[in-house]
Amino acid sequence: xxxxxxxxxxxxxxxxxxxxxxxxxxxxxxxxxxxxxxxxxxxxxxxxxxxxxxxxxxxxxxxxxxxxxxxxxxxxxxxxxxxxxxxxxxxxxxxxxxxxxxxxxxxxxxxxxxxxxxxxxxxxxxxxxxxxxxxxxxxxxxxxxxxxxxxxxxxxxxxxxxxxxxxxxxxxxxxxxxxxxxxxxxxxxxxxxxxxxxxxxxxxxxxxxxxxxxxxxxxxxxxxxxxxxxxxxxxxxxxxxxxxxxxxxxxxxxxxxxxxxxxxxxxxxxxxxxxxxxxxxxxxxxxxxxxxxxxxxxxxxxxxxxxxxxxxxxxxxxxxxxxxxxxxxxxxxxxxxxxxxxxxxxxxxxxxxxxxxxxxx
Amino acid sequence: xxxxxxxxxxxxxxxxxxxxxxxxxxxxxxxxxxxxxxxxxxxxxxxxxxxxxxxxxxxxxxxxxxxxxxxxxxxxxxxxxxxxxxxxxxxxxxxxxxxxxxxxxxxxxxxxxxxxxxxxxxxxxxxxxxxxxxxxxxxxxxxxxxxxxxxxxxxxxxxxxxxxxxxxxxxxxxxxxxxxxxxxxxxxxxxxxxxxxxxxxxxxxxxxxxxxxxxxxxxxxxxxxxxxxxxxxxxxxxxxxxxxxxxxxxxxxxxxxxxxxxxxxxxxxxxxxxxxxxxxxxxxxxxxxxxxxxxxxxxxxxxxxxxxxxxxxxxxxxxxxxxxxxxxxxxxxxxxxxxxxxxxxxxxxxxxxxxxxxxxx
Numbered sequence: 001x002x003x004x005x006x007x008x009x010x011x012x013x014x015x016x017x018x019x020x021x022x023x024x025x026x027x028x029x030x031x032x033x034x035x036x037x038x039x040x041x042x043x044x045x046x047x048x049x050x051x052x053x054x055x056x057x058x059x060x061x062x063x064x065x066x067x068x069x070x071x072x073x074x075x076x077x078x079x080x081x082x083x084x085x086x087x088x089x090x091x092x093x094x095x096x097x098x099x100x101x102x103x104x105x106x107x108x109x110x111x112x113x114x115x116x117x118x119x120x121x122x123x124x125x126x127x128x129x130x131x132x133x134x135x136x137x138x139x140x141x142x143x144x145x146x147x148x149x150x151x152x153x154x155x156x157x158x159x160x161x162x163x164x165x166x167x168x169x170x171x172x173x174x175x176x177x178x179x180x181x182x183x184x185x186x187x188x189x190x191x192x193x194x195x196x197x198x199x200x201x202x203x204x205x206x207x208x209x210x211x212x213x214x215x216x217x218x219x220x221x222x223x224x225x226x227x228x229x230x231x232x233x234x235x236x237x238x239x240x241x242x243x244x245x246x247x248x249x250x251x252x253x254x255x256x257x258x259x260x261x262x263x264x265x266x267x268x269x270x271x272x273x274x275x276x277x278x279x280x281x282x283x284x285x286x287x288x289x290x291x292x293x294x295x296x297x298x299x300x301x302x303x304x305x306x307x308x309x310x311x312x313x314x315x316x317x318x319x320x321x322x323x324x325x326x327x328x329x330x331x332x333x334x335x336x337x338x339x340x341x342x343x344x345x346x347x348x349x350x351x352x353x354x355x356x357x358x359x360x361x
Numbered sequence: 362x363x364x365x366x367x368x369x370x371x372x373x374x375x376x377x378x379x380x381x382x383x384x385x386x387x388x389x390x391x392x393x394x395x396x397x398x399x400x401x402x403x404x405x406x407x408x409x410x411x412x413x414x415x416x417x418x419x420x421x422x423x424x425x426x427x428x429x430x431x432x433x434x435x436x437x438x439x440x441x442x443x444x445x446x447x448x449x450x451x452x453x454x455x456x457x458x459x460x461x462x463x464x465x466x467x468x469x470x471x472x473x474x475x476x477x478x479x480x481x482x483x484x485x486x487x488x489x490x491x492x493x494x495x496x497x498x499x500x501x502x503x504x505x506x507x508x509x510x511x512x513x514x515x516x517x518x519x520x521x522x523x524x525x526x527x528x529x530x531x532x533x534x535x536x537x538x539x540x541x542x543x544x545x546x547x548x549x550x551x552x553x554x555x556x557x558x559x560x561x562x563x564x565x566x567x568x569x570x571x572x573x574x575x576x577x578x579x580x581x582x583x584x585x586x587x588x589x590x591x592x593x594x595x596x597x598x599x600x601x602x603x604x605x606x607x608x609x610x611x612x613x614x615x616x617x618x619x620x621x622x623x624x625x626x627x628x629x630x631x632x633x634x635x636x637x638x639x640x641x642x643x644x645x646x647x648x649x650x651x652x653x654x655x656x657x658x659x660x661x662x663x664x665x666x667x668x669x670x671x672x673x674x675x676x677x678x679x680x681x682x683x684x685x686x687x688x689x690x691x692x693x694x695x696x697x698x699x700x701x702x703x704x705x706x707x708x709x710x711x712x713x714x715x716x717x718x719x720x721x722x
Contacts, residue, residue: 173707173709238705239704239705240703240704240705262700263700263703265697266710266713283704286700336624337698338623339625341624342624343599343601344600347534348533348627349642349721350532350722352626352627353717353722356714360710361710361711361714
């Protein structure tokens with residue numbers, strides 16, 4: 001611990017030199033030994049501060065390391081409402097299932113009959129059988145434009161437009177039928193792909209993860225804990241190129257470093273909430289960083305970073321909801337392949353397999 | 362390469378000092394640069410020699426690294442006959458499914474009506490519905506003894522008796538209903554658990570795996586390539602203790618070293634072949650070894666070891682059937698979490714999920 005605390009202080013000092021004055025105060029708090037409770041600073045938008053997180057992280061007086069229930073709870077949070085799957089119908093393009101649409105949401109698509117074809121149930125009754133695209137939309141470009149217009153037309157029904165396009169496909173690497181606004185992906189139940197990277201250091205045999213706290217003014221999940229680097233996978237970019245790009249933007253990691261990021265597998269989940277059916281697949285990466293590395297956010301989406309021993313990160317995950325929900329899965333995956341979960345713990349195999357509870361294809 | 366070849370030569374010399382004279386000749390061949398084709402030595406029981414394996418491993422003139430078909434083929438070899446699942450019936454103990462028994466095999470159990478109860482199909486016709494134990498067998502000890510006697514009584518119907526007991530349970534960590542002779546496990550379709558360890562070194566940023574070649578006189582899979590350490594998980598021993606025990610017996614790895622073995626997950630497969638229904642779950646471990654470490658088999662089950670660059674091991678797996686079938690899965694899992702499989706390769710997610718094609722519980 002002492003060794004890492006020392007390296008942390010050096011890191012904090014380096015951050016302080018780079019940050020704008022408005023951030024100096026927050027950075028200054030980091031000079032405290034980073035695993036002890038810090039000052040009673042005002043809680044962030046998410047309702048907690050770094051001090052709260054680190055207090056929970058380092059409390060050795062609670063719980064049992066072999067109790068996996070806190071991890072199971074986080075997996076459950078990412079996989080809600082599967083009993084409501086019957087409320088959705090298939091969304092077919094070129095006879096391939098590319099998504100699932102809530103029957104209630106299909107009613108909003110009926111007005112756009114030159115874009116969507118709502119096919120009745122096989123008995124010809126009024127229930128919806130499936131949704132497909134109008135046959136006049138033959139090329140990916142035509143479809144992308146037409147559906148983009150529909151999404152604009154739906155207004156506040158699909159909030160939080162990102163102006164970022166996701167490829168629509170039956171499974172990763174297969175033909176892309178069209179591209180869809182990121183915020184609309186769960187309304188059409190298309191699979192969305194992302195890349196998440198655990199950046200860590202190893203010193204004296206102990207591993208620590210660099211953790212980000214999202215900006216309080218970020219549109220989604222403000223103030224929550226996050227990976228060092230993560231992002232959706234837009235159309236037309238490989239996983240590796242995306243990781244390299246996000247490393248630069250989100251943490252100031254140069255290409256010469258990020259090219260060493262190691263793919264380590266994938267997690268998946270499926271989450272139903274109202275009209276929204278999220279089907280996400282996250283490609284997981286590890287990057288071992290130099291012990292003196294200090295992240296530097298360049299896109300304004302991160303408030304601050306901290307270097308936290310892996311066992312303490314595990315405590316935050318087990319004991320709180322401080323992490324953005326899907327980050328929990330990727331960090332639990334990290335805990336598995338770095339040996340932080342004991343195979344003889346009750347539920348080891350169930351937890352391991354639950355990390356791919358969604359359609360991982 | 363040069364650096365590793367040097368360490369290999371030192372390792373080979375050390376092995377030579379320890380080995381019996383009968384093995385010196387084989388060891389001497391290792392002094393050749395270990396990735397080039399060696400002399401035309403006689404093929405082993407498995408039909409190939411180290412020279413054959415290393416020739417395939419180092420051939421850079423064939424194939425494409427992003428072509429995963431060779432890996433898929435190895436997964437398929439471990440998962441045969443799933444279309445024949447309908448030929449099996451459930452084996453229930455205390456109302457829990459603990460296994461699956463071939464309908465034809467149940468005919469051989471009918472004579473032992475004080476041990477097995479063959480329950481007819483729900484229509485009361487002559488077809489078998491399921492198999493359970495006679496209600497008089499109330500304790501695990503009673504059941505273990507009674508079923509052990511049946512297995513002796515069946516004689517050559519269950520060949521290759523190992524005199525090693527496996528726990529019978531619905532899933533790992535759940536109550537053990539009885540213990541069963543290892544060789545009989547697939548005839549009762551019980552889940553069998555094992556521990557497999559990839560022992561590797563890292564030098565100048567390149568990883569190499571220590572690979573074993575099984576003894577030509579070993580009862581199962583003679584002469585085939587194998588992990589540095591692997592073993593079934595007998596009744597009453599934890600995964601970690603089993604790894605430590607097997608490390609000592611199979612590779613001469615001391616407890617002070619093997620205690621650093623890292624659990625990294627699990628693979629599973631289900632394979633039907635005649636009356637046999639294998640349902641195996643393998644807990645996977647990594648152990649990073651000192652670069653000057655030399656394995657030393659102490660139980661006579663290994664012919665010899667070689668240190669092979671991971672990329673060359675990958676070639677052996679993709680291009681040959683030289684590895685004992687289930688080792689392929691554990692090494693492919695290693696390739697995934699060490700970044701040797703590119704997420705943008707066609708079939709990445711399918712291959713990843715196929716590594717747990719069996720009931721992983």
